[in-house]
Amino acid sequence: MKIIEVRDYKEMSQKAAEWIIHQVRINPHSVLGLATGGTMLGTYAALVEDYRNHQTTYRHVHTVNLDEYIGLDGDHPNSYRYYMNHHFFHFIDIPSSQTHIPNGLAEDVEAECQRYEAIKDGLFKEKHLFFGLYQFVLAIELNDLMKAKQLAEELGLSLSEALLWYQQCIEWVVQLQRNSVNSEQR
Known part of the structure; x- marks a missing residue:
């Protein structure tokens, strides 16, 4: 595990964004494991700014978020889908079909978990890469x-x-x- 010391939240957000941008540029077919919450807002803002200024493309990227609230539609302001759409996905060129978040309205939660695990497993085998932003987030969530x-x-x-x-x-x-x-x- 590599630990990067930074001065403040802004620098941390920029470093995380640079890490992701570098990964996407060297492998445009990356699978990004993404997190939600206040800690990630600066990182997503920096990624959106880079997309606007430097046109880093996400056309071939797939994303995986591991969480969603049971009982919430993706359009609900408290859902993780809503968060990702309104802070990142809607501002870059990633096809929505390549942004993977569990279905909070699934009638059979266990079946939804199995379906979602199959998606993740397929992406990881197909792409031979999982860019683990969660590893980075574990450190910055502190x-x-x-x-x-x-x-x-x-x-x-x-x-x-x-x-x-x-x-x-x-x-x-x-x-x-x-x-x-x-x-x-x-």
Whole structure:
């Protein structure tokens, strides 16, 4: 894991955007794993600005978002689809058919999860690449490097170990949520 220290949110957002832009330019058929939330707003704004100023194309890119709220339509202001459309997708040249987000209105949630897993698996095998923005987001979701350093000190870990521990905690929570949905459907 490579850790990049930055001065502030603006620089962090720009560095993340540069990382994505570089990836898309060297492999126009990239699969981007994208996140939502306030942390990503600066990154998406920088990507949109680059698209406007330098015409970095996303025509062949596929995106994967791993989250959506159950019961929300993609046009609902609180849905992740809405967030991605209004902060990124509608401002670049990516075909909507290449932006993959789970269907929050699926009647059978387990079937939707299986359908979505098949899409992700197909994209990863076909493209032989998953550009893991989530790996980057795990670090920046701690807000800044100082908080990550503080967490490492409190736990007696190196910074890389603290970030790995944080990632494992997130994966554990996701698994708990999946188990909860599965048990509710039985």
